[in-house]
Amino acid sequence: MEKAARTALVAELIALITKGNAHATFEEAVADLTPEIWNQHVPEVPYTIWHLAEHVRIAQWDILEFSLDARHQSPEWPAGYWPAKDATADEQTWQHTLDQISADRQRFIDLLQNPATDLLAPLPHGTGQNILREALLIGDHNAYHTSEIILLRRLLKAWK
Numbered sequence: 001m002e003k004a005a006r007t008a009l010v011a012e013l014i015a016l017i018t019k020g021n022a023h024a025t026f027e028e029a030v031a032d033l034t035p036e037i038w039n040q041h042v043p044e045v046p047y048t049i050w051h052l053a054e055h056v057r058i059a060q061w062d063i064l065e066f067s068l069d070a071r072h073q074s075p076e077w078p079a080g081y082w083p084a085k086d087a088t089a090d091e092q093t094w095q096h097t098l099d100q101i102s103a104d105r106q107r108f109i110d111l112l113q114n115p116a117t118d119l120l121a122p123l124p125h126g127t128g129q130n131i132l133r134e135a136l137l138i139g140d141h142n143a144y145h146t147s148e149i150i151l152l153r154r155l156l157k158a159w160k
Contacts, residue, residue, distance in 0.1 A: 001120065009119065010112050013132070016139035017105060026056070026142055029149040030098060037158045039088040047082070049152050050089040050097070052145050055082050057101045060138055064104050067111060067134045070125035108138060 001009070019025060030038075030053060038050040047055070058081050065072040075081055089097065111117055112135060119132040153159035 006119065009132075013112055013135040013139070014109055017109065017135065017142070023143065024146065024150060026101070026146045026149075029146045029153070033094075033153075033158065035089070035091060035094070037153070037156055038094060040156055042152055042155045045152065045155075046085065048088075049149050050094060051083055051085075051087070052149050052152070053094075053097050053101070054089070056142055056145050057097050057104070058082070059141055060101060060108075061104050063134050063138055063141075064108050064111075066126070066129075067108070067123065067131060070123075105138075108135070 015021065020028065030049070033049065038053070039048050041048055058075065062072075062074050062081070066074065111131065112119070117131055119135075120130050123129050123131075150159060
């Protein structure tokens, strides 16, 4: 891939992962929440806002580690990707979740920006996955759950 095309593609992937474009960002979706809100259950919904944020953290971490390390072992699906249904988060746990999402996202962006990263080469330890696909997966997965967080906030009357 020529350098200009790669640079443009990486810029678009970073925008997909970090910006809302046509919707709110993850940071906007989780801003200004209290433990009462992020731990509150909504009837007929099997998870809280914190459960969703923690799921985003775990899944994004797994995608990153899979992309970087052939020895990485993914959590068991689906239980390993979600906190326990009755788990709650205090302020320290909430902040850890948000900080780890941000740090892992930056590590993935660093991988994208590394000129040695071949975005299209199949990962040798995968089943056809490549870094481009993993970037799209992070963007798609995080956007999906960001919208769920906003929906829960609306149901809890805690959204703009």
